[in-house]
Amino acid sequence: MTPLGLLIAEQPHPHPQNIIASQISSDALGDEGHNMINRLQPSLCENHGKLIPLRKQLMQTSFLRNFTLVTALLLIASLSWSGTAAAAACSQTNYDLNTQAEVDALGATGCDSVSGYLYIRNSTDITNLNGLANITSVGWSLEIWHNDALVNLDGLANITSVGGNLVVSENNVLTNLDGLANITSVSWGLQINENPALTNLDGLANIPSVGGDLRIFFNSALNNLDGLSNITSVRGDLSIDSNREIINLDGLANITSVGGDLYIGNNDALARCEGVALLLGWPSGPPEDGVDGTIYVGRNSSGCNSIAEVLSSYIPPSISRSFNALLQAVQNVRGAGSSQQQATSDSSANAGVARELAKREGAAAQSKTAAATRCSHPKHAAPDTR
Numbered sequence: 286m287t288p289l290g291l292l293i294a295e296q297p298h299p300h301p302q303n304i305i306a307s308q309i310s311s312d313a314l315g316d317e318g319h320n321m322i323n324r325l326q327p328s329l330c331e332n333h334g335k336l337i338p339l340r341k342q343l344m345q346t347s348f349l350r351n352f353t354l355v356t357a358l359l360l361i362a363s364l365s366w367s368g369t370a371a372a373a374a375c376s377q378t379n380y381d382l383n384t385q386a387e388v389d390a391l392g393a394t395g396c397d398s399v400s401g402y403l404y405i406r407n408s409t410d411i412t413n414l415n416g417l418a419n420i421t422s423v424g425w426s427l428e429i430w431h432n433d434a435l436v437n438l439d440g441l442a443n444i445t446s447v448g449g450n451l452v453v454s455e456n457n458v459l460t461n462l463d464g465l466a467n468i469t470s471v472s473w474g475l476q477i478n479e480n481p482a483l484t485n486l487d488g489l490a491n492i493p494s495v496g497g498d499l500r501i502f503f504n505s506a507l508n509n510l511d512g513l514s515n516i517t518s519v520r521g522d523l524s525i526d527s528n529r530e531i532i533n534l535d536g537l538a539n540i541t542s543v544g545g546d547l548y549i550g551n552n553d554a555l556a557r558c559e560g561v562a563l564l565l566g567w568p569s570g571p572p573e574d575g576v577d578g579t580i581y582v583g584r585n586s587s588g589c590n591s592i593a594e595v596l597s598s599y600i601p602p603s604i605s606r607s608f609n610a611l612l613q614a615v616q617n618v619r620g621a622g623s624s625q626q627q628a629t630s631d632s633s634a635n636a637g638v639a640r641e642l643a644k645r646e647g648a649a650a651q652s653k654t655a656a657a658t659r660c661s662h663p664k665h666a667a668p669d670t671r
Contacts, residue, residue: 375399379425385411388440392416400424402449408432414440414464422446426473430454438464438488446470450497455479462488462512473497474521481505486512486536494518498545502526510536510560517541522578524548525555534560534589546578550585558582558589562599570596 375396381404382388388411402425405411411432417440426449429438435456441464450473453462459480465488474497477486483504489512498521501510507528513536522545525534531552538560549558566573570592571580583590588598 373397375420377401380404381406382411383408385413388414389416392419392440395419398422398424402426402428405429405435406431409434411435414438417441418443420444423448425449426452428452428454429456432456433458435459438462441465442467444468446472448472450474450476452476453478453480456483458482460484462486465489466491468492471495474499476500477504479503480507483507486510489513490515492516495520497521498524500524500526501528504528506530508532510534513537514539518543520544522546522548523576525550525552527551528555529553531555533557537561537564540564540575542575542577544577547576547580547582549582549589552585552589554586556586556588557598558585558595559599562595565592565595567596567599 379401397419403423412434427447451471475495499519508530523543
């Protein structure tokens with residue numbers, strides 16, 4: 286250090302705090318310090334060594350009084366902040382967790398984002414993912430498969446985005462996907478397959494679109510697709526295959542476009558496919574559909590074994606509401622009046638029902654004929670590759 290030779294003090298000074306500064310280095314003062322000393326020089330001269338005004342001005346100037354301390358604190362705070370920000374990201378790019386101990390160890394680090402993939406797989410002892418509760422995003426794929434003891438995914442409840450594929454496969458005792466309920470973005474594919482205890486997909490209810498393929502297959506206890514009801518578009522293929530307990534496709538009713546192929550087959554109990562009627566281009570059917578690739582509908586229960594069956598089974602909501610109102614009117618008439626009036630009303634009401642049914646049947650027949658005529662279109666004759 287290069288001393289300025291400036292000793293500023295008040296005499297006498299029975300208390301240490303009256304000493305203002307001693308041997309302040311020119312390096313520490315810098316330009317601002319020198320400018321301040323120049324401004325204070327008149328006080329020194331005018332008071333003939335009595336430096337109380339000088340001391341007060343110095344005390345009011347944090348630059349000289351706390352320069353070294355403040356600089357050190359700022360440096361420490363900066364390093365501390367940088368360390369905290371860096372600690373938020375998990376240290377490894379990718380994680381492949383195969384034991385409960387590995388799950389818990391990752392959680393113990395406190396990191397909240399995985400920049401690459403996160404695999405949780407091939408485990409006989411992972412029972413929960415609670416240790417991963419800090420994770421909020423996965424930069425690439427999140428895949429949970431072949432875990433014999435995993436009951437739920439609740440530990441993943443804070444994840445909101447998946448930058449690659451989301452796959453849940455071959456988890457023998459997994460009953461629900463509720464732990465995925467906060468995911469709002471899946472950049473690539475979504476695949477749920479071979480989870481024998483899974484009964485619903487409600488945990489996927491906040492996903493609005495799928496950037497790749499959407500495949501649901503070989504889930505033997507799955508009885509509905511309602512958890513997919515917020516999905517409006519699938520960029521790749523859409524496949525619902527070999528889910529023996531599914532009875533309807535109502536959960537697909539909001540999907541208006543599929544960028545690849547559509548395959549609905551081998552679902553033994555599936556008899557109601559009205560959920561994809563609009564996707565198939567109701568009432569005209571293909572080629573007025575929203576599927577860019579080939580379409581196959583077959584090997585399901587009666588009512589969902591062809592495009593024509595799907596189109597003919599669909600009743601627009603407006604007609605359905607009118608028909609339900611008509612039936613309610615019939616019930617109201619039956620519950621009032623004399624038996625003669627009831628008989629007359631029944632006859633009139635039944636005639637109205639008959640007319641409505643006739644209209645429906647006529648429209649269905651017309652739609653079915655039109656759909657059958659169009660079945661020569663290449664999109665309808667997708668070869669069975671299964």
